[in-house]
Amino acid sequence: MSDVLLKVDNLKTHFFLDEGVVPAVDGVSFHLNRGETLAVVGESGSGKSITSLSIMRLIPSPPGRIVGGSIYFNGQDLLKLPEKEMRRIRGNKISMIFQEPMTSLNPVYRVGDQIAEALINHQGVNKKEAMEKAVEMLRLTGIPSPEKRAYEFPHQMSGGMRQRVMIAMALSCRPELLIADEPTTALDVTIQAQILELMQELQEKFGTAIIMITHDLAVVAEMADRAAVMYCGKVVEEATVEELFEKPLHPYTRGLLASIPRVEEEVDKLYMIEGTVPNLMHLPAGCAFAPRCPEAESRCHRARPELVEVSPGRKVSCWLVEGGAG
């Protein structure tokens, strides 16, 4: 079996609205190896969530539709699977946890039942066994007295607890891939650290590969092996985390890195990337980042650079990078 678990190639997911077509994801490519953690970073609206929902094939339709590309998971193109087989993958081989732990659990069912549901659905176990496994999963996520907590309703739990429940649910069937869409953004800082630690611990235990979506670069440094930087529905840079932090190639990546607050430097004003993310319906003709790029030249405004491999495993789409955009 190859090392590549997931290979997303030229994925395009568009939203067809009355006002026009929104190319929320427009040619995204990246890959993920077994057991590794890939961080997907980028500003709000860059298409991170839509990319992950596309992998799950859970794009709200209408108005959204995957209009092109392929998503190879274990060598099988998910976009070609019938819905019935896709359902066997969701929650079983690929799981997802979301940003909003407060609203991601069904308020009218006990949390244990909600975890057990995934097990009954995919593993053909009976209700009793499923409930026992659910309690076991809750124990693994570090929830105290899980045998009692399993019978509680979501509203009886804090946000951090609920996110642990979501993690227990997502990992209950031992998926090969976990997509975590900003799993800690809505939580307190101390709880954030605990949840991230928990995810790392369970990843080691189960060998799960993780796609970690975040706009927090500290999380990237902490958790990820590699990172893909997204801007306006495209991946603009892909690299190992070390490379990315040491020598960011894309001006957008440099901008993101420069805007991290540093403890050792007393700065009066935090660096911010100038300007705002352009409207996806009216993207500039050239590089989408050119209007905000401090280094942009005239060709940047004229033509769009491709994502090209500049050194093994290292990709960037920028005219200014030696060998980039060929």
Place this chain on the structure above:
Amino acid sequence: MLRYFLKRLLMLIPVLLGVSLFVFLVLHLLTPDPALVVLGQHATAEQAEALRESLGLNDPLYVQFGRFLWDLLHGDFGRSLMTHAPVLEEILARFPATVELALAAIIIATVVGVTVGVISAVKQYSIFDYLSMIGALLGVSMPIFWLGLMMIIVFSLTLHLLPVNGRIDIGMEPAHITGLYVVDSILTGNWESLKSALKHLVMPATALASYSTAIIARMTRSTMLEVIRQDYIRTARAKGLKEKVVIYKHALRNALIPVVTVIGLQLGVLMGGAVLTETVFSWPGIGSRMVDAILASDYPLVQGTVIFTATVFVVVNLIVDLLYAWLDPRIKYS
């Protein structure tokens, strides 16, 4: 839970007291002299005065009200001026017919309303959605007596499929157990009676259900539309559940919480006697009885019926509120 229940029961007291006072005052201030109703136009002044005295109508109003309340508490609603039978007996004799009609209507309204509402929401902006929402608009705006008459003209007078009026063919009444003919027929295995009872029930129940069906369908559609956009629905899909399970287990259960209130309110209203429907179909329930009583100025019967109806209404609503506890674990009763 028990404490909440008792508290709610206690709260019924001021409500029912208020209703009693209101009914009492309205009837005493606005209705013609009951003595004349009983004795007729040609009674002498002395006869009328004697009757008034014996009925206690010459006492101050508050004394009369006090006596009225005291009697109510003893289950004494007075006697009908028309039949001289105790009012409560009159009402209870008619109540099963009303309950049967109301239950049939609410079952139709709930099943049809919820189903249509769910499908409309899941297939928003489809032809089904448009047609059913036009239907719902008709349902809330169509006068019931007109709908009832149209049904009678089509199904009874033209097609001769269904009887025009009444609860059952004469002589077909099943043995009395609950007083609901459909239920009693089933309990006694009397299929001929069941057939007759259902034939009589279907038109009035459908006519009566039209308004509630429309309300429930609209409400279900709008709450479903809201619920299926929720994050936990996305979570359910991400678990790999079948769309049917996502909709009927995860979404509908949440969407039903507000719908149950509406169903409960509708049931409360229907239980109070569907005056128009019962009149159009000559359905022998408390609604049509009340119309007779009003026309005959039988004020003890009117008074008793209104208070009885109000009691049924608040009790039904109390039961619905308790149903909430089962549907929505977030509600804490205290």
